[in-house]
Amino acid sequence: MANPLQSVVDVRREELPVALPMALVFFLVITSFWVLKPLKKSLFIGYYSALGDWFGLSGSQAELVAKVLNMVVAAVAVTVFTALSNRFVRERLVTVFASFFIAGYMAFAVLLPSSFAAETLKQGGLDGTVWAFYLFGDLFSTLMVASFFAFLNDSVTSEAAKRLYGLVGFGGVLGGAVGSTTVRGLIKSLSPSAWMIVLTVIAVMIIALALFVGRQLARDGATSEIEEAPSPPPPAPDEKREGGNPAFEGFRLVLRSRYLLSIVAIVGLYELVSTIMDFQFSATIEHYLDGEAIGAQFTTVYAITNWTAMLVQLFLTSFVMKRLGVGVALLVLPVAALLGSTAFLALPILWVGSLLNTADNAFSYSINQSAKEALYVPTTREEKYKAKAFIDMFVQRFAKALAVGLSLGMTLVFTDFSGVRWLSLFSAVILVGWIFAVRYAGQRFAEYEASKAS
Numbered sequence: 001m002a003n004p005l006q007s008v009v010d011v012r013r014e015e016l017p018v019a020l021p022m023a024l025v026f027f028l029v030i031t032s033f034w035v036l037k038p039l040k041k042s043l044f045i046g047y048y049s050a051l052g053d054w055f056g057l058s059g060s061q062a063e064l065v066a067k068v069l070n071m072v073v074a075a076v077a078v079t080v081f082t083a084l085s086n087r088f089v090r091e092r093l094v095t096v097f098a099s100f101f102i103a104g105y106m107a108f109a110v111l112l113p114s115s116f117a118a119e120t121l122k123q124g125g126l127d128g129t130v131w132a133f134y135l136f137g138d139l140f141s142t143l144m145v146a147s148f149f150a151f152l153n154d155s156v157t158s159e160a161a162k163r164l165y166g167l168v169g170f171g172g173v174l175g176g177a178v179g180s181t182t183v184r185g186l187i188k189s190l191s192p193s194a195w196m197i198v199l200t201v202i203a204v205m206i207i208a209l210a211l212f213v214g215r216q217l218a219r220d221g222a223t224s225e226i227e228e229a230p231s232p233p234p235p236a237p238d239e240k241r242e243g244g245n246p247a248f249e250g251f252r253l254v255l256r257s258r259y260l261l262s263i264v265a266i267v268g269l270y271e272l273v274s275t276i277m278d279f280q281f282s283a284t285i286e287h288y289l290d291g292e293a294i295g296a297q298f299t300t301v302y303a304i305t306n307w308t309a310m311l312v313q314l315f316l317t318s319f320v321m322k323r324l325g326v327g328v329a330l331l332v333l334p335v336a337a338l339l340g341s342t343a344f345l346a347l348p349i350l351w352v353g354s355l356l357n358t359a360d361n362a363f364s365y366s367i368n369q370s371a372k373e374a375l376y377v378p379t380t381r382e383e384k385y386k387a388k389a390f391i392d393m394f395v396q397r398f399a400k401a402l403a404v405g406l407s408l409g410m411t412l413v414f415t416d417f418s419g420v421r422w423l424s425l426f427s428a429v430i431l432v433g434w435i436f437a438v439r440y441a442g443q444r445f446a447e448y449e450a451s452k453a454s
Helices: 013-051 059-085 091-111 127-153 158-186 192-220 247-255 258-288 292-323 332-346 350-354 356-374 381-413 417-453
Strands: none
Touching: 013 059, 013 127, 013 158, 013 192, 013 258, 013 292, 059 091, 059 127, 059 247, 059 258, 059 381, 091 127, 091 192, 127 192, 127 356, 127 381, 158 292, 158 356, 247 258, 247 381, 258 292, 258 332, 258 350, 258 356, 258 381, 258 417, 292 350, 292 356, 332 350, 332 356, 332 417, 350 356
């Protein structure tokens, strides 16, 4: 009898010692992300909701300013990531960043308030901690996800990626479901300091598993396809890495490749749409709810989103990538975003606005994540680390900053909640360019596969 889960677990026996631990590492990374995300968002929105405003801005508007600051943080992060990738690759890079976040968790275990209850937050005096924790939470997704996928993409071939990324991605979406559901159930029971201790334990497990995978790859050598991805030949003299600021190394690599530029367009245009939809989501909850109901709605929606993502990853991702190709898989998210934005434009009520998060992230963290990461497999090792770091850190944050400006401008023109719905019109325009970029990247990836097969 055929294995009904073969589209997800299509892994050869010799690949299991690497594929399963990598899926578990991604599970732990995304679990941590989905613990941090509702905590940082609930603290930020709840704090300024309790105090009334921040220099005349609502909590959701102040969050947009925080996203602009994230671009500054990302500029520093891409410099550090690129510099470290000159010395550390694969599991060593993951270990370095996981250790950094362990130090951060221990610091915030002391700095965070005793609870996120409104009566605690109304006491004020936490502005610095609130902003620092929000930026720290965003930095986690920037560095840990980037270093994990640099490790993975540096260890597989394009053929193996289409089979194995379903399993690895399933580990991630399962982590999202577990993380968001756990926070939803325990957010009122565990103190913020206790959450930081939980995250510290998870980070130690990430380090242990990454080191285990590194040893497996070193021991097995090229005995299975997962380790057969060849390192690129040394560059020609005129292609050797130029000196200067490490932050610009990835930028130079991107400018030399139309293929990488198409990935820039996919990532940047997605971030524009996603930031607009996330603002609409936050503004809707802030408009209709207050107090502890804000945190409850966030955690409920995140749980729905992540369980939906798990189902998409389980039954759709590998099937579409293997049968229809990476290009088709990359089209699923923009179609879902278009449907969600259209629904909110027509009916801007609490649950339609809330499910904008599901229309975005349920597909972003599942099929789109796996397909987008597969695009990097045909690139050189230098491009996997440096160009990808530039795209995933700086381009993402720069696009977010553009979307923040657009969202803030609209809310200043339309001073009541009714104006938020019209941002969906801008999303629809951006989606057209996104789809064109997807078609180009998908065609190039298919050409690469065809050349390898021949």
